[in-house]
Amino acid sequence: MSTPKVFESEYRFCLVLWEHEPIKSSELVNLCREQLGWKPTTTYTVIKRLSERGVLKNENTIVTALVTKDEVQAAEIDELVEKKFEGSLPAFIAAFTKHQRLSQRDLDEVQRMIDQYRREG
Amino acid sequence: MGELFVSIVNMSISASWVVLAVIILRWLFGKAPKWINPIFWGIVGLRLVIPFSMESVYSLIPSAQSIRVNNLHGPVQMFNTGIEMIDRVVNPVVNASLAQNSAVSPLTTWTSVLAVVWISGMILLMVYTLFSYLRLSQRVDTAVRLRDNIYCSENVTSPFVLGFCRPNIYLPFGLPEKELVYVIAHEQAHIERRDHLTKAIGFLILSVHWFNPVLWVAYIMLCRDIEAACDERVIRQLNTDQRADYSEALLSCSVSRRGVSACPIAFGEQGVKSRVKNVLRYQKPTRGLILLAMGACVIVAICFLTSPETASLDEITEEKGYVITGQEEIDIILEIPKDVLPDSVYTDEGHEFEENEVVVYQTDTTTIYLKSVQLSNETEEQLYFAFDYSYDLPESGKILIPYRVKENGAVTFDFDVRNRDLTDSMSVFADAVATRGQGPSEQIWLYVSTDACKAATGVMKIEIRCYELTYMEEN
Numbered sequence: 001m002s003t004p005k006v007f008e009s010e011y012r013f014c015l016v017l018w019e020h021e022p023i024k025s026s027e028l029v030n031l032c033r034e035q036l037g038w039k040p041t042t043t044y045t046v047i048k049r050l051s052e053r054g055v056l057k058n059e060n061t062i063v064t065a066l067v068t069k070d071e072v073q074a075a076e077i078d079e080l081v082e083k084k085f086e087g088s089l090p091a092f093i094a095a096f097t098k099h100q101r102l103s104q105r106d107l108d109e110v111q112r113m114i115d116q117y118r119r120e121g
Numbered sequence: 122m123g124e125l126f127v128s129i130v131n132m133s134i135s136a137s138w139v140v141l142a143v144i145i146l147r148w149l150f151g152k153a154p155k156w157i158n159p160i161f162w163g164i165v166g167l168r169l170v171i172p173f174s175m176e177s178v179y180s181l182i183p184s185a186q187s188i189r190v191n192n193l194h195g196p197v198q199m200f201n202t203g204i205e206m207i208d209r210v211v212n213p214v215v216n217a218s219l220a221q222n223s224a225v226s227p228l229t230t231w232t233s234v235l236a237v238v239w240i241s242g243m244i245l246l247m248v249y250t251l252f253s254y255l256r257l258s259q260r261v262d263t264a265v266r267l268r269d270n271i272y273c274s275e276n277v278t279s280p281f282v283l284g285f286c287r288p289n290i291y292l293p294f295g296l297p298e299k300e301l302v303y304v305i306a307h308e309q310a311h312i313e314r315r316d317h318l319t320k321a322i323g324f325l326i327l328s329v330h331w332f333n334p335v336l337w338v339a340y341i342m343l344c345r346d347i348e349a350a351c352d353e354r355v356i357r358q359l360n361t362d363q364r365a366d367y368s369e370a371l372l373s374c375s376v377s378r379r380g381v382s383a384c385p386i387a388f389g390e391q392g393v394k395s396r397v398k399n400v401l402r403y404q405k406p407t408r409g410l411i412l413l414a415m416g417a418c419v420i421v422a423i424c425f426l427t428s429p430e431t432a433s434l435d436e437i438t439e440e441k442g443y444v445i446t447g448q449e450e451i452d453i454i455l456e457i458p459k460d461v462l463p464d465s466v467y468t469d470e471g472h473e474f475e476e477n478e479v480v481v482y483q484t485d486t487t488t489i490y491l492k493s494v495q496l497s498n499e500t501e502e503q504l505y506f507a508f509d510y511s512y513d514l515p516e517s518g519k520i521l522i523p524y525r526v527k528e529n530g531a532v533t534f535d536f537d538v539r540n541r542d543l544t545d546s547m548s549v550f551a552d553a554v555a556t557r558g559q560g561p562s563e564q565i566w567l568y569v570s571t572d573a574c575k576a577a578t579g580v581m582k583i584e585i586r587c588y589e590l591t592y593m594e595e596n
Binding site: 007008009010012013035036037038039042045046106107110111113114115117118 | 262263264265266272273274275294361362364365368369372393394397398401
């Protein structure tokens with residue numbers, strides 16, 4: 001029996017839910033707007049998504065959680081890797097500008113530069 | 122469409138010269154404050170967007186119109202890059218590979234095809250970008266607000282700014298406290314400098330000129346310079362220790378580690394090592410250096426936003442500082458494509474063409490074009506063909522004129538047909554052409570037999586004799 005995984009932002013949503021459940025979905029939307037900065041459509045989408053995943057249920061516009069805080073684990077970052085975006089450049093441009101994964105030697109060199117700078121200013 | 126494409130290509134080529142200059146200047150002014158560099162790139166952008174420009178003797182652009190395409194048969198002077206070596210080599214090759222006998226100018230077909238390719242590429246690129254933007258926008262829908270306009274989302278690897286009117290900062294979850302404050306400062310600097318707008322405009326211009334690799338290089342350099350300028354803006358107000366902290370934030374962000382606590386990729390996507398070096402070496406630039414750099418901007422603008430001057434024929438025939446060093450009788454063949462003549466030419470009404478619309482002969486300085494055709498008012502059996510000249514003159518060269526310059530400097534009209542034949546691709550219409558003397562300015566008139574003209578197909582050729590004048594700047 002595996003507990004449903006929740007992404008970090010959905011976890012923040014759940015925190016709001018746990019504090020106020022059971023709650024009318026329209027009020028939940030207002031709370032999410034205040035505390036999370038979410039648009040109403042976003043909140044409704046998330047409610048739907050989480051209900052499909054079995055994290056909450058939405059009956060007659062009343063939302064209640066189906067799992068407790070202890071049961072939920074934030075999804076591991078491994079799963080998120082393929083959804084990552086390269087920031088503000090369109091993906092294929094970012095491909096041209098290679099992300100420099102610095103080698104250990106480079107890392108050490110730069111760290112030395114910084115340390116020296118700290119000492120000498 | 123084809124013409125639009127050609128002018129875009131010419132603008133692209135002009136701008137490429139500017140890019141070259143900017144790259145050199147950028148290297149020379151390595152010590153100058155980094156916010157100067159995007160201004161140089163702004164000049165490149167202007168060159169790409171403004172279709173016209175003032176002429177100036179200080180212009181460093183080799184040629185305002187590197188490629189010229191006309192509705193023309195026969196030898197073409199398509200490449201006029203301003204670099205003689207290139208022109209001399211490329212033009213004969215282009216001529217050799219074009220079929221000479223087809224009814225539709227192969228050059229026009231080529232440009233139309235390329236124009237379609239260009240537009241498709243541009244639209245594809247723009248659609249793809251719009252798509253990516255919308256998708257990204259959707260992915261950060263569930264981002265949770267930290268404070269003000271700063272949001273966190275699990276879908277964010279490296280921090281960025283999104284949105285044009287009300288830009289928001291998007292961060293990954295779990296950034297260590299120590300780095301958070303610097304990352305936010307850096308992204309705020311982007312917003313204050315309006316970099317999100319600059320990059321968007323730059324990319325828009327780039328998608329129009331997507332075929333030019335030099336401009337892609339320029340765009341990538343622009344992005345690097347923007348990152349460096351933002352770094353400087355942040356650390357300007359930091360003391361030594363804080364600058365060291367900022368550098369460490371840059372460094373730790375570049376280590377690819379997994380786990381929620383790490384920020385997997387550097388904030389800003391560009392070379393971490395050079396950015397750290399820049400930060401550590403930063404010193405407030407002296408006023409003198411800033412003035413020097415701004416002066417360089419102004420000079421670049423003058424030299425590259427203007428076009429090279431061209432001399433007018435008047436200046437030559439009036440010998441204003443020009444010397445005519447030679448003249449030679451020359452035989453040329455005027456080529457008139459039959460299919461440009463509408464039926465109205467066989468009436469009194471006749472038809473007038475736009476300047477340079479139907480080019481019948483061309484060298485790199487002189488263009489002879491068909492101006493109008495109408496029924497002669499003396500007899501229905503003859504058509505009046507009027508031709509005119511236009512010039513694109515460098516400081517020295519050769520031009521064709523229907524005049525002869527006499528020993529005493531006086532100029533007299535001297536032009537005739539070599540023979541009275543009208544030839545087309547299949548036959549010779551003997552005795553179909555006659556001259557009648559000169560019109561206003563450089564216009565020349567020919568009488569052509571109506572029947573011969575109606576019967577001719579393909580390209581009609583008329584042999585004429587005029588003069589080729591060699592001139593150069595005095596002293």
